[in-house]
Amino acid sequence: MKAEFGDFQTPPALVAEILNCLSKSNNYWERVFEPTCGRGNFISGLLALDKPPKEIQAIEFDREHFQTAKISYENTDSTRVVIQQAKIFDFDLSQSLKWSTQGNLLVIGNPPWVTNSQLGRLGSNNLPIKTNFKNFKGLEAKIGHSNFDITEYIWIKLIQELVFEKPTIALLCKTAVARNVLQFAFDAQLKISNASIRLIDAKKWFKASVSACLFCLDVGSDQPSYQANVYPNLSASEPESTIGIIDNKLVADVKAYQKSAFLNGSSSLIWRQGLKHDAASVMELTYISEGVFQNKFKEIVNVESDYIYPLLKSTDLFHGKIDSKRGVIVTQKKIGEDTSHLQQMAPRLWQYIGSHSEQFDQRKSSIYKGKPPFSIFGIGDYSFSLYKLAISGLHKQPRFRIVYPIKNRPVMLDDTCYFISCNSIEEAILLTCLFNSDVCLEFLKSITFLDAKRPITKKLLQSINFDALLNNIPQEQLIKQANSEYQGFKPYSNQKLEWLSALELLSKNTH
Numbered sequence: 001m002k003a004e005f006g007d008f009q010t011p012p013a014l015v016a017e018i019l020n021c022l023s024k025s026n027n028y029w030e031r032v033f034e035p036t037c038g039r040g041n042f043i044s045g046l047l048a049l050d051k052p053p054k055e056i057q058a059i060e061f062d063r064e065h066f067q068t069a070k071i072s073y074e075n076t077d078s079t080r081v082v083i084q085q086a087k088i089f090d091f092d093l094s095q096s097l098k099w100s101t102q103g104n105l106l107v108i109g110n111p112p113w114v115t116n117s118q119l120g121r122l123g124s125n126n127l128p129i130k131t132n133f134k135n136f137k138g139l140e141a142k143i144g145h146s147n148f149d150i151t152e153y154i155w156i157k158l159i160q161e162l163v164f165e166k167p168t169i170a171l172l173c174k175t176a177v178a179r180n181v182l183q184f185a186f187d188a189q190l191k192i193s194n195a196s197i198r199l200i201d202a203k204k205w206f207k208a209s210v211s212a213c214l215f216c217l218d219v220g221s222d223q224p225s226y227q228a229n230v231y232p233n234l235s236a237s238e239p240e241s242t243i244g245i246i247d248n249k250l251v252a253d254v255k256a257y258q259k260s261a262f263l264n265g266s267s268s269l270i271w272r273q274g275l276k277h278d279a280a281s282v283m284e285l286t287y288i289s290e291g292v293f294q295n296k297f298k299e300i301v302n303v304e305s306d307y308i309y310p311l312l313k314s315t316d317l318f319h320g321k322i323d324s325k326r327g328v329i330v331t332q333k334k335i336g337e338d339t340s341h342l343q344q345m346a347p348r349l350w351q352y353i354g355s356h357s358e359q360f361d362q363r364k365s366s367i368y369k370g371k372p373p374f375s376i377f378g379i380g381d382y383s384f385s386l387y388k389l390a391i392s393g394l395h396k397q398p399r400f401r402i403v404y405p406i407k408n409r410p411v412m413l414d415d416t417c418y419f420i421s422c423n424s425i426e427e428a429i430l431l432t433c434l435f436n437s438d439v440c441l442e443f444l445k446s447i448t449f450l451d452a453k454r455p456i457t458k459k460l461l462q463s464i465n466f467d468a469l470l471n472n473i474p475q476e477q478l479i480k481q482a483n484s485e486y487q488g489f490k491p492y493s494n495q496k497l498e499w500l501s502a503l504e505l506l507s508k509n510t511h
């Protein structure tokens with residue numbers, strides 16, 4: 001099946017652009033290897049160069065593609081072309097490529113863009129067998145991970161098995177794969193250097209909605225480097241940023257990170273993710289009029305109002321719309337709490353959720369297994385605090401917001417949002433000033449990869465050293481800022497004491 005082999009042949013025009021890009025610095029490679037050559041579009045492009053390589057070796061698993069490539073290119077006069085039918089995972093790159101030529105080696109191509117989980121769904125075994133990993137430190141564990149892309153494995157295999165050849169490797173892949181390879185290479189101390197990421201328009205070339213690139217690096221250097229210049233396209237001569245490993249982790253902008261690196265650490269405050277229920281059609285409600293809510297089926301929901309809380313989603317947070325347009329049903333006060341008491345305490349709610357039990361039964365995530373009926377997650381005392389500092393996880397531009405009660409009810413956030421629960425409005429205001437400060441936003445941007453589906457994560461937020469952030473801004477300045485920016489909340493005329501006690505609580509992390 002096409003999908004399980006990630007079978008998207010690279011258009012010849014893109015191949016030409018890639019070869020043009022690679023030959024810019026007057027590089028010439030006598031030998032070229034294509035690990036998954038398909039119908040041979042890269043081979044064709046290489047043969048059409050003014051100075052084609054002396055020898056091209058390639059492998060392809062699919063019989064039809066293999067034969068097409070073999071018939072088309074093996075009898076070329078100027079260049080020795082050898083194409084083998086093989087599965088890259090079973091192919092010993094150090095032994096089975098029999099070169100008849102000496103000289104620089106380029107590995108080029110476009111391996112399949114498929115993840116473990118996609119292969120799992122397709123029932124495919126287009127995967128490396130585990131015994132292949134015995135020399136690949138840490139890779140065996142990774143392969144069990146459902147988001148593991150098989151191109152990552154191909155990258156690492158190429159780097160490890162061809163290190164003695166000191167090749168340049170240039171492959172089309174997702175930018176997320178390029179990042180994972182950099183991180184893996186660092187963790188396993190593989191000898192790589194001169195890495196670059198050149199973004200390509202995957203929508204235009206492959207009709208794929210994913211961030212992709214030509215990832216290129218040299219293998220075999222005795223002075224490895226785990227940074228990569230990022231170029232906006234294949235022809236740009238200036239990088240727009242440099243990503244790289246600093247303090248053992250991959251950062252999105254090395255220069256910006258270095259300016260704010262003192263904020264790297266771990267947060268003494270706990271970041272929480274919003275409510276998770278996976279039953280939005282029943283649990284999430286739209287406000288119609290005072291006390292009247294509607295669900296996604298357009299049914300009026302008549303349940304005990306104590307169990308409906310105002311709800312904000314990530315777009316609301318991003319745009320600063322703290323209003324009561326939405327509601328959410330909250331069935332528990334803490335994770336795992338028994339829900340059977342609702343039958344007596346809230347008979348209308350019990351009847352409502354019971355009549356939609358199929359929506360709850362359909363929830364796929366294993367977290368709901370063995371839990372009380374109608375269970376939710378991301379719920380605890382922290383959910384009910386009246387004031388919160390919150391941020392959307394889905395937006396590229398980080399913007400921290402104060403969340404305050406609506407009609408005296410604490411506001412809930414959905415699971416695309418992250419928050420810190422606060423003891424008081426003063427605390428929430430101070431935190432918002434601190435987290436929206438230039439230095440904090442710069443730090444956050446420097447570690448955020450904008451092409452990720454969820455650029456801001458709990459892990460990322462938890463890596464902001466709050467004590468360092470607090471100590472970085474003089475108290476007087478912070479209080480002044482808090483006063484001027486948030487006068488709307490209360491008439492703050494003379495409340496320095498309130499600020500100071502909130503600051504003290506924050507510095508002691510007692511909330």
Ligand SMILES: C[S@@+](CC[C@H](N)C(=O)[O-])C[C@H]1O[C@@H](n2cnc3c(N)ncnc32)[C@H](O)[C@@H]1O
Binds near residue numbers: 004010
């Ligand atoms: C994205 S296509 C690219 C083809 C070609 N490199 C090009 O750029 O036009 C990926 C190719 O990998 C081949 N392939 C998939 N799994 C493979 C495997 N395990 N070993 C070798 N080739 C494989 C597919 O048949 C397909 O031709």
